[in-house]
Amino acid sequence: MPELRVGERQWTVAPGSNLLDALNDAGLSVPYSCRAGSCHACLVRCLQGQPGDARPDALAADKRQQGWRLSCQCSVEEDLQVALFDPLQDGLPAQVTGLDWLSPTVLRLRLEPQRSLRYQAGQHLVLWSPNGVARPYSLASLPGEEGFLEFHLDCRQPGAFCDAARQLSLGATLRLGELRGGALHYDPDWQERPLWLLAAGTGLAPLWGILREALRQEHHGPIRLLHLAHDTREHYLAPALAALASRHPPLQVELLTPAQLPQALAALRLQSRQTVALACGSAANVEQFSRRMFLAGLPRNQLFADIFIGHA
Structure with a gap:
């Protein structure tokens, strides 16, 4: 049975045990959010031994060389000494x-x-x-x-x-x-192409940055932004978006509630198969956005999405 050591504590775990679970089962309270290797809240540093790693590409090479690992993606295969991330x-x-x-x-x-x-x-x-x-x-x-x-x-x-x-x-x-770095970004090579930004809730946050980055880089193609919120009070950037649209006529902003969403999605039509779409929000909302875009003829490699996971 491999031994796991953190500081002065040392205990045995079953071979192949998930490292995050082994640490938390021992009461060490390692934080986590996604358990998919995306959020990076569960970082630990390996001091001795090497765990099995299902996602070695999820960390930058310099981080891995320093011994950092995502504990949710690691298994305990041999004796292992780790240090927890200390903020x-x-x-x-x-x-x-x-x-x-x-x-x-x-x-x-x-x-x-x-x-x-x-x-x-x-x-x-x-x-x-x-x-x-x-x-x-x-x-x-x-x-x-x-x-x-x-x-x-x-x-x-x-x-x-x-x-x-x-x-x-x-x-x-x-x-x-x-x-x-997630899936969302702005590529200067998109400058002449139609750009669609599809956000649900605070999925608008990264798209707000990307929208302004596109305008800063003088994006020439039309930009369409849809924001889905639980009710009209939750269109929290409505004034800022309206001000931006008034200064940039190629920008079209649409504010939607769940009752309005089906009709709005059904009415979506691609101006060009060169369109690039970025979607962000809950898994259900991103799935709705993506399905409609694909039905409208958007090539799958021209949609980039980040899914927000609820936090406890």
């Missing part, structure tokens, strides 16, 4: 510089990191609350032009991170984990 030691400090409610349920959080981060619109970061809750959130800020990092937190349902965020005050310190 105080391994995380980048960031000060809360903005806290305001954009709607009854969407909290806008702005952070100023201790050192500047190089990132692209559409990426996400793991945020660590002061009480040690870790969750991944998409960046809504525009890289290179804004001196803060912006996140849109969906606080409609209770959740450990949202509950902690409600207690934050200006000047508080959070810690930043790994910067991740």
